[in-house]
Amino acid sequence: MKFKRVLLKISGEALMGEGSYGISPEVIRFLSQEIQALYNLKIELGLVVGAGNIFRGVAGAASGMDRSSADNMGMLGTVMNSLAVQDGLESLGIPAKVMSAITMLNVCEPYERLKAIEHLERKRIVIFAAGTGNPYFTTDTAAVLRALEIKADVIMKATRVDGVYDRDPEKDPGAIRYHTLTFSTVLRDDLRIMDAAGISLARDNDLPIFVFNMTEPGNIVRAVIGEDVGTLITN
Numbered sequence: 001m002k003f004k005r006v007l008l009k010i011s012g013e014a015l016m017g018e019g020s021y022g023i024s025p026e027v028i029r030f031l032s033q034e035i036q037a038l039y040n041l042k043i044e045l046g047l048v049v050g051a052g053n054i055f056r057g058v059a060g061a062a063s064g065m066d067r068s069s070a071d072n073m074g075m076l077g078t079v080m081n082s083l084a085v086q087d088g089l090e091s092l093g094i095p096a097k098v099m100s101a102i103t104m105l106n107v108c109e110p111y112e113r114l115k116a117i118e119h120l121e122r123k124r125i126v127i128f129a130a131g132t133g134n135p136y137f138t139t140d141t142a143a144v145l146r147a148l149e150i151k152a153d154v155i156m157k158a159t160r161v162d163g164v165y166d167r168d169p170e171k172d173p174g175a176i177r178y179h180t181l182t183f184s185t186v187l188r189d190d191l192r193i194m195d196a197a198g199i200s201l202a203r204d205n206d207l208p209i210f211v212f213n214m215t216e217p218g219n220i221v222r223a224v225i226g227e228d229v230g231t232l233i234t235n
């Protein structure tokens with residue numbers, strides 16, 4: 001097994017499926033089954049889910065809201081998504097805990113690093129909700145932060161394409177996939193894999209990021225056992 005403890009980042013938009021808003025039950029089922037395959041391999045898994053399918057702070061700010069209030073709404077959106085993913089996993093019999101950076105005791109546990117590590121060691125999946133708990137950040141940065149805190153071996157960034165390409169593969173069929181990349185190239189060439197704050201945090205702390213296509217069944221397991229199904233970004 002190439003990686004033993006993994007932090008998986010899923011964008012909120014991935015949860016919409018064919019829709020243009022909200023949470024698709026089919027996608028939740030699909031994701032849960034994919035995660036179940038990892039769980040059966042005894043991989044310790046933390047999850048960070050975005051909220052682009054519900055609300056993004058920048059969009060709220062663009063329509064006149066105070067940015068911090070809008071970001072708080074975005075963070076609450078991630079809690080909704082996290083609860084949906086938890087429900088999907090639990091329905092397959094996989095123990096999953098939601099830990100939120102914004103305390104809401106009636107709904108989920110508050111985030112506590114050592115408790116999260118304990119959950120992972122006890123073979124529970126931990127879903128880190130509410131991002132970093134601070135406005136002006138994104139769930140990409142939250143994913144890097146939590147991955148560092150729980151000492152994950154890698155961040156697996158789920159996308160719709162098979163990794164990072166030199167051009168947009170959805171527009172240009174001649175685009176070539178990078179098998180590996182360095183953080184400095186990603187930042188220099190402004191390759192939009194994650195926001196720059198998240199990339200810098202990963203680079204400064206030597207945390208690899210693996211970009212892969214999660215819509216392809218079985219890919220997450222292939223990635224974790226070390227198959228070349230995406231782009232690995234390292235220093």
Ligand code: UDP
Nearest residue numbers: 012050051052057071074131132137138139
């Ligand atoms: N957000 C925030 N602080 C964080 C993480 C997220 O304020 O630490 C807010 C922000 O408004 C963001 C929204 O939550 O737009 C949803 O997160 P993100 O845009 O990262 O979701 P994704 O693009 O992954 O679906």
